[in-house]
Amino acid sequence: MRDYRMYILVNEDIKISKGKLAGQVGHAVMSYVYHKVVKPLSEGREIKSLDEYMKEQKKIILKCPQYKLEELEHAGGYTVIRDKGYTQLEPNTLTCINYGIKTPEQLPEWVSNLKLCN
Template identity: 35%
Template sequence: MKQAIVARADLGMGKGKLAAQVAHASLSAVEDTGTRSEKQWKGGGQKKIVLKANSEKKLFQLADEAERDGIPHAVVRDAGHTQLEPGTVTCIAIGPDSDENIDRITGSLSLY
């Protein structure tokens, strides 16, 4: 079991902003997960990976794939209090789910 968080590299977010957005995405997707899967993921060390994409369009493509496959996911939009305009889509978390399901969707992406 793992979770992939895909963040937009094209926004130039600072390290702190990136960390906050990734945390928002991870938590939001876990809240969309069934209790059994959540417990299994947590019991296995909460494995996650942070990847990058270069557009909002790519994040929504990933969301569509996760939705079709029934995989928990969450798209994050920034509140606009600091570096970005309100509503800017910053990242998506996919999973937790099986490594195979996550890799099928995100396997072609690079590490952040």
């Protein structure tokens, strides 16, 4: 069994309450599942890593500088969460990116070096 984990990178450069952050991480998880799992499965594609991931469902939440999140957003292929601005944040604030389901060995060094969100 491979050690799959879902990695979510949160913007360390904004002030956000723990509750709001939890909501943003929830958006990142649900958006990832919908766009990367539900839609592909409905098109007949198999997602092997999801079966392995679901056995443990580990989620790693890491603090990341905004400029790195913007680079990932620009590169494409990641689940990007921007706030609607209804409560604490300005509209379109980049809050987090779901980096995906990966094993620790699949991570680039810069992601491995990010600090856990506490």
